[in-house]
């Protein structure tokens with residue numbers, strides 16, 4: 222077989238990584254795969270900054286007294302943790318790295334529809350990031366990542382403006398990525414790649430792009446209005462000047478609730494890929510999983526008021542938002558049940574990506590179910606602004622999104638780098654992350670239920686409360702090790718890892734028919750798709766060489 | 777899909793005249809105090825005319841009427857999402873006062 226012979230000779234073969242070297246070839250690249258690597262590096266960098274802030278927060282909470290830092294410093298620590306993690310890590314995490322790298326490969330395209338806009342989006346992201354880093358260095362922000370006025374617009378004397386400008390700018394990067402993905406999916410699919418043959422990761426990324434385009438302009442306008450009030454004292458949100466502070470919360474959450482889906486939908490897409498491919502089984506209910514992504518993208522815009530139950534929002538609006546939030550649980554449940562049904566009688570293997578997928582399933586279910594607690598009008602009065610909320614959204618955003626992100630990075634690492642990561646260390650990291658995560662955040666559910674408010678640097682001197690907080694801090698260090706490990710062995714594998722074949726798992730999907738790592742334009746000839754998504758008989762035929770590879774069919 | 781559709785000068789002129797007439801209508805209706813009939817009536821009339829004008833511009837001057845279905849869907853969803861944002865926010869403001877406490 223010509224095709225397999227070519228793809229095993231990785232060392233000497235020209236690919237997107239070794240085609241040229243030097244900083245110019247990276248900073249001026251328009252290759253979607255290299256831009257994905259640029260994003261990966263920057264996001265990892267900001268992830269560790271955000272993580273350092275979290276570490277400081279957890280250290281302070283080791284003891285009941287506010288002894289490590291002052292209340293004011295503490296406010297800045299948790300705010301900057303949130304700002305870095307939400308706007309510079311979680312929002313771009315999967316779409317900008319795995320999405321950028323995989324979308325063209327998965328639909329059999331040479332690149333995204335607008336390669337230059339793709340590079341531009343990274344520069345815009347870095348510009349926004351520079352503003353936020355400036356805000357951090359110049360003293361940080363003390364308002365919480367939610368920037369509620371009138372404190373943020375009138376009273377706070379921290380770096381609200383710089384951070385706001387950073388968020389405003391970074392938003393455009395997100396919009397451009399979404400636009401690029403939507404146009405790519407519409408216009409760049411290979412012959413035969415119909416909508417219902419697309420991998421579910423593409424569906425999820427497409428749905429995410431819709432949210433990015435429809436939602437992000439609203440956060441930009443909101444931050445702009447905040448800046449106008451802060452700079453020129455135009456009364457928009459401050460009641461003293463005739464404004465309405467709840468209006469800010471409406472606008473802010475109109476974006477920021479769907480933003481959770483910008484984070485979690487791509488992770489769900491990754492999990493669909495991992496579960497189907499690691500069980501070597503056609504995913505159960507393909508169309509349901511695909512359409513549930515779109516349903517989440519659209520109906521996710523109708524529930525934002527569940528953040529305003531205690532903000533003097535009318536009870537009638539509260540009732541509607543509460544009911545809609547409950548209904549929104551349905552498409553997520555559809556996905557979860559379909560994943561579980563896919564596992565049933567699958568020929569599973571327990572490599573690192575699958576361990577992360579299992580972790581995702583458990584943590585996402587806990588995160589989602591506790592979301593229903595918070596969507597209940599009455600119970601939310603008790604739980605609002607307690608550690609219960611903190612635990613809930615960390616189960617979604619860390620237990621969900623970061624599990625999916627890490628699982629995906631391991632799964633596609635052979636494709637990205639051309640090398641295998643060390644399996645033992647991979648499994649160990651999955652274990653560390655899972656144990657560390659639960660140790661960190663499960664006690665916070667209990668603390669929150671007992672009434673510990675979020676955003677306080679001290680708490681009552683109660684033995685049980687301190688034990689739970691110590692557990693949480695200890696868990697955070699285990700979690701930290703779990704995150705540093707992959708960074709180390711991924712870097713190590715670049716030089717010393719085993720050379721990966723084109724399709725090491727073996728898995729379905731066009732990306733596995735390109736070489737590892739792919740050439741600059743991904744495929745030697747445009748593939749023609751004649752099989753359904755997750756058709757493992759086809760993969761088997763390819764492996765055994767019983768049929769011509771799609772590359773040859775077109776010749 | 778994106779082949780240039782040539783719009784006749786006649787259509788452009790007609791739309792232009794319609795916009796001028798509607799502008800005059802805005803000015804004229806603004807001179808009457810409609811609030812004696814109903815508080816927000818002046819605003820409603822002015823905004824209705826503005827929406828009609830904007831629709832004409834988008835459909836004819838911006839060629840959306842002659843564009844692909846996909847373009848029309850994109851334009852429509854943008855407007856729809858604006859409506860969702862305003863309507864669901866008003867759901868809060870309009871039910872804050874003068875409504876009985878719900879019996880939950």
Ligand SMILES: [Cu+2]
Nearest residue numbers: 478525527528
């Ligand atoms: Cu929400």
